Amino acid sequence: xxxxxxxxxxxxxxxxxxxxxxxxxxxxxxxxxxxxxxxxxxxxxxxxxxxxxxxxxxxxxxxxxxxxxxxxxxxxxxxxxxxxxxxxxxxxxxxxxxxxxxxxxxxxxxxxxxxxxxxxxxxxxxxxxxxxxxxxxxxxxxxxxxxxxxxxxxxxxxxxxxxxxxxxxxxxxxxxxxxxxxxxxxxxxxxxxxxxxxxxxxxxxxxxxxxxxxxxxxxxxxxxxxxxxxxxxxxxxxxxxxxxxxxxxxxxxxxxxxxxxxxxxxxxxxxxxxxxxxxxxxxxxxxxxxxxxxxxxxxxxxxxxxxxxxxxxxx
Numbered sequence: 001x002x003x004x005x006x007x008x009x010x011x012x013x014x015x016x017x018x019x020x021x022x023x024x025x026x027x028x029x030x031x032x033x034x035x036x037x038x039x040x041x042x043x044x045x046x047x048x049x050x051x052x053x054x055x056x057x058x059x060x061x062x063x064x065x066x067x068x069x070x071x072x073x074x075x076x077x078x079x080x081x082x083x084x085x086x087x088x089x090x091x092x093x094x095x096x097x098x099x100x101x102x103x104x105x106x107x108x109x110x111x112x113x114x115x116x117x118x119x120x121x122x123x124x125x126x127x128x129x130x131x132x133x134x135x136x137x138x139x140x141x142x143x144x145x146x147x148x149x150x151x152x153x154x155x156x157x158x159x160x161x162x163x164x165x166x167x168x169x170x171x172x173x174x175x176x177x178x179x180x181x182x183x184x185x186x187x188x189x190x191x192x193x194x195x196x197x198x199x200x201x202x203x204x205x206x207x208x209x210x211x212x213x214x215x216x217x218x219x220x221x222x223x224x225x226x227x228x229x230x231x232x233x234x235x236x237x238x239x240x241x242x243x244x245x246x247x248x249x250x251x252x253x254x255x256x257x258x259x260x261x262x263x264x265x266x267x268x269x270x271x272x273x274x275x276x277x278x279x280x281x282x283x284x285x286x287x288x289x290x291x292x293x294x295x296x297x298x299x300x301x302x303x304x305x306x307x308x309x310x311x312x313x314x315x
Contacts, residue, residue, distance in 0.1 A: 004048040005311065006069055007078050007255035010142070011304045012046035013085040013149075014258030018301060020091060020156075021266050021294060035092050045305070046085050073126045073135040074194060077143025078255070080118050084149045087111035091156045104157040108150065112166070115147045136184040138200040138256070145174050148207040152263075155214035163215040170211065174204045196245045196253040202238040203260035205231040206267035213270035221278040228271040235264045235293070246303075254307035257300040265293035 019038030023031045056063040069075045090107030093100035122143045126135060148170040154163020190198065209227045213219065238260070245257075268290045275282050 003065075004052050005252035005308070006049060006075055007081070007252040008045055008308055009049045009081040009085055010078060010255035011258050011301065011308060012042040012049070013081045013088060014255075014262050014297070014301050014304070015042035015045065016085055016088040016092075017259060017262045017266065018297060020088070021262060021269065021297075024269065025291070025294065031095070039089065039092055042085065042089065045308075046082070049082060070121075071125070074137045074139055076125070077122055077139045080115050080143050080146040081255075081259070083111035083114035083118075084146050087150055087153055091153050094156055094158075101158055105159060108153065108157050108159060112147065112150045112162075115150065119144060119147065133184050134188050136181055137190070137194060138181055138197040139194075140181060141177050141200050141204050144177050145170060145204050145207065148174070148204075148211050151211035152207065152214050152266075160215050160217070163211065167208070167211040167215050171208060174208060178204055192248065193251065194253045195248045196251075197256040198241060198245060199238050199256040199260050201260075202231070202235045202264045205234060206260070206264040209267035210263060210270050213267075213274060219274045219278070221275055221280060224271050224274045228267065231264060231267050235261075239296075250307035250310045252308070252311060254304045258297070258304040261293070261297040261300050265290060265297050268293060 015038050019035050019042075022038075023034045026034065052062065052066065056066045070079065087108050090104040090111070093104045093107075096103075122140075126140075147166055151163040151166040151170060154160055154166070205227060209224065209231055212224065212227065242257075248254075268286075272282055272286055272290060
């Protein structure tokens with residue numbers, strides 16, 4: 001536990017999110033088994049990351065390594081996946097009546113405050129104090145745009161109004177971060193060791209689609225189509241590069257293969273629902289594409305977990 005990499009929380013986030021996605025595609029009777037399985041598996045991945053922070057309180061050596069991670073611009077932004085994972089796990093409680101909804105809302109607000117605090121720390125540490133373009137990397141999309149997960153889940157926990165505010169703020173940050181990171185990659189490329197993090201490119205616009213679905217009371221199908229087109233183009237870019245990225249030796253960077261693909265499949269599912277509700281004709285191949293993206297996301301979660309098992313065995 002003392003050496004568990006921070007990115008492992010990203011795999012836990014993917015597992016929790018996959019539970020919500022899979023249950024939306026399966027009959028309602030599958031809700032319980034799917035969520036129990038994903039909750040157990042996700043907590044098994046998330047608990048060691050959280051425990052590492054607890055151990056750091058009393059162990060100086062663990063505290064030093066953890067502090068080093070939080071000073072690393074390519075690792076620190078991934079710390080937001082911990083509250084993101086807890087927020088997503090909180091949505092599992094809404095099926096248990098008013099007490100469950102209240103519990104989910106408390107977890108949601110705590111997670112939002114934690115993410116906002118981490119965002120302020122990242123902005124101070126890596127932008128205000130010591131900004132270097134070469135230090136910018138796709139992980140910054142997680143650190144600065146990950147708060148959109150709160151918007152995605154806000155409708156489920158009954159906090160649509162707060163989710164809408166986050167959606168608007170996240171929309172602006174999303175565009176700025178995509179431009180900044182693309183500029184960095186164009187000028188400096190990306191180190192081979194973190195090549196898998198290019199997969200994160202498929203997440204930001206997909207998060208906007210899923211956030212819009214969750215927070216808007218009246219969906220505009222044309223606006224959704226524009227966002228979805230951008231999302232799917234970024235996914236196509238990632239899918240083309242996926243075999244090349246998988247040639248990278250197994251490392252914590254493999255966490256990037258998980259949640260971005262889950263949220264891409266989720267965004268497509270939500271967009272198709274908007275189109276159908278608007279009376280548009282949705283071709284059957286679009287549903288097959290969504291099922292294919294969901295299957296790919298599930299496979300890459302297994303790949304990500306296998307990579308972390310390899311990482312733990314080598315520690």
